[in-house]
Amino acid sequence: MTTDIHTLVIGGGQAGIAASEHLGRRAIPHIVLERARIAERWRTERWDSLVANGPAWHDRFPNMEFDGIDPSAFAPKDRIVRYFEEYAAKIAAPIRCGVTVTQASKTAEGFRVETSDGPFTCRNLIAATGPFQRPLIPEIVPDTLGITQMHSTGYRNPAQLPEGAVMVVGAGSSGSQIADELLRAGRRVFLSVGPHNRPPIRYRSKDFVWWLGVLGEWDARTSKPGQEHVTIAVSGAHGGRTVDFRDFAHRGMTLLGRAGAVTGSTMQIAPDLAANIAGGDANYLATLDKADAYAAAHTLDLPEEPSARTFPATPDCVTNPVLSLDLKAAGITSIIWATGFAPDFGWLKAGTFDAKGAPVHDKGISATEGLYFLGLPWLTRRASPFIWGVWHDADHIAGTIAARMPVPA
Ligand SMILES: Cc1cc2nc3c(=O)[nH]c(=O)nc-3n(C[C@H](O)[C@H](O)[C@H](O)COP(=O)(O)OP(=O)(O)OC[C@H]3O[C@@H](n4cnc5c(N)ncnc54)[C@H](O)[C@@H]3O)c2cc1C
Numbered sequence: 001m002t003t004d005i006h007t008l009v010i011g012g013g014q015a016g017i018a019a020s021e022h023l024g025r026r027a028i029p030h031i032v033l034e035r036a037r038i039a040e041r042w043r044t045e046r047w048d049s050l051v052a053n054g055p056a057w058h059d060r061f062p063n064m065e066f067d068g069i070d071p072s073a074f075a076p077k078d079r080i081v082r083y084f085e086e087y088a089a090k091i092a093a094p095i096r097c098g099v100t101v102t103q104a105s106k107t108a109e110g111f112r113v114e115t116s117d118g119p120f121t122c123r124n125l126i127a128a129t130g131p132f133q134r135p136l137i138p139e140i141v142p143d144t145l146g147i148t149q150m151h152s153t154g155y156r157n158p159a160q161l162p163e164g165a166v167m168v169v170g171a172g173s174s175g176s177q178i179a180d181e182l183l184r185a186g187r188r189v190f191l192s193v194g195p196h197n198r199p200p201i202r203y204r205s206k207d208f209v210w211w212l213g214v215l216g217e218w219d220a221r222t223s224k225p226g227q228e229h230v231t232i233a234v235s236g237a238h239g240g241r242t243v244d245f246r247d248f249a250h251r252g253m254t255l256l257g258r259a260g261a262v263t264g265s266t267m268q269i270a271p272d273l274a275a276n277i278a279g280g281d282a283n284y285l286a287t288l289d290k291a292d293a294y295a296a297a298h299t300l301d302l303p304e305e306p307s308a309r310t311f312p313a314t315p316d317c318v319t320n321p322v323l324s325l326d327l328k329a330a331g332i333t334s335i336i337w338a339t340g341f342a343p344d345f346g347w348l349k350a351g352t353f354d355a356k357g358a359p360v361h362d363k364g365i366s367a368t369e370g371l372y373f374l375g376l377p378w379l380t381r382r383a384s385p386f387i388w389g390v391w392h393d394a395d396h397i398a399g400t401i402a403a404r405m406p407v408p409a
Pocket residue numbers: 010011012013014015016033034035036037038039040041042046051052053054059099100101102128129130131132174347374375376385386387388390
């Protein structure tokens with residue numbers, strides 16, 4: 001039995017739910033297919049203690065607040081899962097969980113979609129399978145060294161790791177939060193810090209997400225030149241704190257430059273730690289400058305915060321960086337790679353993809369008729385892969401589908 005539906009949404013995370021809301025509002029018949037459960041990645045691909053990076057007033061859909069959470073607090077990941085379950089129920093989203101899409105191909109009328117629950121046909125297909133699909137682990141450290149290695153998607157908590165020191169590679173939000181957690185748990189931690197931005201979590205009484213909004217940065221269409229591979233280090237953990245890697249070092253963490261090749265058990269470390277810390281500082285200070293200029297231009301009565309411009313002393317591991325590290329001699333028994341993700345659209349036999357496997361589209365609209373994407377980084381702007389940003393992109397995609405529907409005779 002083939003199920004025919006006007007629009008099929010693949011993926012039941014926040015993007016799929018947002019798509020369902022906006023399709024439903026336009027009375028567009030649709031089904032959402034989710035291979036596991038609603039918001040599955042928040043359940044099983046993230047660590048136990050994770051909380052949202054943005055406060056609850058911001059990291060949500062516009063039509064529903066987090067019940068029982070202070071809007072200025074950071075929702076724990078289990079609460080985020082419940083939020084999306086409640087949201088899907090509120091809008092009566094037609095989600096079928098436990099259905100894996102194995103292949104989708106173009107037909108004259110639309111698409112034929114093979115799934116673990118039989119074939120579907122549809123006129124429109126919205127791929128909402130996530131901004132972060134296939135975990136990337138650089139092949140640097142040979143298995144023969146006997147060091148436990150995992151991607152940040154596999155990390156749960158400190159007790160999961162064998163005794164001994166831990167190296168965390170990557171100092172974006174995931175790497176910096178995991179390294180901090182391990183340090184607090186009493187582990188010896190080495191953190192490899194690449195180029196990063198680190199906005200203040202709060203400045204002059206306003207959250208950084210608020211500043212990014214008023215400064216127009218959520219709406220940036222593309223990353224700034226030279227910033228394409230610069231990660232962002234923010235954390236809602238412990239009530240939300242600005243990430244400053246010098247603090248980590250003063251609490252006992254060893255900061256390293258970018259991780260390089262391993263010979264025997266010795267890893268080469270790039271001599272870029274000080275430059276990466278300086279780059280993070282420059283970004284941080286630029287954000288404060290822009291915020292101050294905005295406050296002055298709009299005569300906002302916000303408390304001054306000169307202390308935000310004072311940094312901790314530069315730690316010895318930055319001044320005298322480690323340039324090669326014998327992993328075994330340092331007692332490192334685990335490495336956590338917080339090194340990002342690659343796209344994985346192997347199931348989609350339609351549309352065009354670039355050399356890295358990312359789909360070619362214009363604001364989520366493919367040149368292939370009826371094919372749409374949602375939730376991808378920079379889909380329409382910086383906010384696109386985040387909770388509130390994807391909701392607005394879903395409106396745009398559903399609106400496009402509605403506008404292209406044949407007018408009834
Ligand atoms: C560690 C971490 C912390 C984050 N914290 C925040 C935050 O605080 N605030 C914020 O706004 N954003 C945050 N994000 C970014 C973003 O909100 C999340 O990545 C979010 O999960 C993206 O939602 P999505 O629906 O686009 O994709 P996903 O959550 O990845 O959902 C896609 C769904 O598609 C399903 N699927 C995939 N392939 C198939 C298939 N072939 N057939 C059927 N189903 C399939 C998957 O099971 C999955 O449930 C964070 C991301 C990470 C990695």
